[in-house]
Amino acid sequence: MIVCIFQGRALSRAAAAAALLAAGAGLAGCASMGDGMSTAFADPAKYQLYDCKQLETERKSLDTRAAELEGLIEKAQGGVAGPVVAELAYRNEAISVQGQRKFAEEAWRQNKCRPSPPATAAATPAATAASIASATGAKPAKGAPPVPR
Known part of the structure; x- marks a missing residue:
């Protein structure tokens, strides 16, 4: 009777170890599957x-x-x-x-x-208004920087 109990435990331990090895192998397969399955x-x-x-x-x-x-x-x-x-x-x-x-x-x-070229710095609104004013001969808006002549 005692021999039978020890044999049963050894058999269940072997089965558990085999199950863990099979699960480990299965998970290892999943890890390598990611690159091909992307x-x-x-x-x-x-x-x-x-x-x-x-x-x-x-x-x-x-x-x-x-x-x-x-x-x-x-x-x-x-x-x-x-x-x-x-x-x-x-x-x-x-x-x-x-x-x-x-x-x-x-x-x-x-x-x-x-690839598109890097964007250049956009002109500021005040500088744009000043350049438009100088091109048309109009006086720049109040607060706009002076236009060099």
């Missing part, structure tokens, strides 16, 4: 009708969001249950953003877009 969480037709200006804005916002998510994942990794929190809270959105970035890049290349 486009499954994004709409491939979303960016087909975007023009270059819209694509440029979208690409910048996707890059920003991807960087935010990577930072959050790294921050969560340092916690007590960090890897679990990182996977549950942020990984799906990070995979989705990665897929969206891929489709936005494809649309960017298909449209043969080029």
